Amino acid sequence: MASLSMTQIRAGNWASGFGLNRAGKVQVGPSSRVGFKVFASETQATEPDLSVTVNGLHMPNPFVIGSGPPGTNYTVMKRAFDEGWGAVIAKTVSLDAAKVINVTPRYARLRAGANGSAKGEIIGWENIELISDRPLETMLKEFKQLKEEYPDRILIASIMEEYNKAAWEELIDRVEQTGVDAIEINFSCPHGMPERKMGAAVGQDCALLEEVCGWINAKATIPVWAKMTPNITDISQPARVSLSSGCEGVSAINTIMSVMGINLNTLRPEPCVEGYSTPGGYSAKAVHPIALGKVMTIAKMMKSEFDSENYSLSAIGGVETGGDAAEFILLGANTVQVCTGVMMHGYGLVKKLCLELKDFMKKHNFTTIENFRGVSLEYFTTHTELVRRQQEAIQKRKAIKKGLQSDKDWTGDGFVNESESMVSN
Ligand SMILES: Cc1cc2nc3c(=O)[nH]c(=O)nc-3n(C[C@H](O)[C@H](O)[C@H](O)COP(=O)(O)O)c2cc1C
DSSP: OOOOOHHHHHHHHTTTSEEEOTTSOEEESTTTTSOSBOOOOOOOSSSOBOOEEETTEEESSSEEEOSSGGGSSHHHHHHHHHHTOSEEEOOOBOSOGGGOOOOSSOEEEEEOSGGGOTTSOEEEEEEOOOSOOSOHHHHHHHHHHHHHHOTTSEEEEEEOOOSOHHHHHHHHHHHHTTTOSEEEEEOOOOSSGGGGTOTHHHHTOHHHHHHHHHHHHHHOOSOEEEEOOSSSSOTHHHHHHHHHTTOSEEEEOOOEEEOOEEOTTTOOEESOBTTBOOOEEEESGGGHHHHHHHHHHHHHHHHHHSOTTTOEEEEESSOOSHHHHHHHHHHTOSEEEESHHHHHHOTTHHHHHHHHHHHHHHHTTOOBHHHHTTTTGGGOOOHHHHHHHHHHHHHHHHHHHTOOSSGGGOOSTTHHHHHHTTSOO
């Protein structure tokens, strides 16, 4: 992995103000490759304002459909806009859908309750689904139609290609021609695609990632988010490489490599396809704490190395409530994606998410998302520091136990307790 200092990273991307990008086009200011949809604030006097503007893209709320089945065709993406999602990220597309061959069954679910009782709540979801198997031409037509019908709404294309510069350039060009607002790069699908050196195979190899991000960012003229895999020791490394290679944002996390279980009657793994299986990607409520950990790691790195005006973080993993989303935002996320939650609860979930997030904001008197974005991040520290803080607190408590500092501190009301506090044992 290339190691870049703070100064190099900033100067390399934004310091010049005016300049030429790698394609020779004139760039104006630090955020020249941002969307153009910056509208006036929609704040109402009494209600908290959920709207966000991320890399120049204005969204009525921070809730984004995560790439997957909920963004797989025109009908479902239209539904998402109609229900009020802040933005939609379509199912990942590649140049040649004929190479993408899915199997059935491709999902397996984990339920809470005794022995995975069929009635228990679904808390974990494994999939071995590939990227979109629909012809690229069809998907592109649908993106174009959606942008014509919903010009003010944010549509983000998710793309993935093989290790081939010309292929990436062609895909970016064709996707941009549809009028989509931004691109998310799927560097993170953990199953199937890495067998073709795609997805997580790129996101897990920082040298490869840097090279491919270089190709992508030299070509793209709209904001690019790099989607990270959690299946790596230190997720801040690929996140740093993506941002320092020109991406405007990172998204995290994609699914976690998993095996849902072994059927104790047939002795075969699940999901079982003709008696065999392959490890898949784990999502839903059960992954939320892992996603929080990964997002916290990336947010800390971004806070110390990249300026928050120009670089964004989109958090994903197990979101089903406004509180889940608030947690991600408290760590520094600008937007929050939901995929499996929509598969389980439907598109109307966004209304509940908005209400619950507003309730949280009202409780704390926050009027905008920026009021509380990242405020919990500073409370993560090292274990050594926890020990130091605890020893200091114990010393303070002991000192207080020794009694009142001066005779003037006697209150009369608490006389018995105050006397007690000065007894040695
Ligand atoms: C069935 C299924 C298909 C998915 N397909 C894609 C995909 O095509 N591209 C992608 O970037 N992520 C894909 N994902 C990953 C999700 O976008 C998301 O990163 C992950 O599931 C964690 O979020 P969640 O708990 O809200 O689902 C898929 C997830 C599921 C469950």
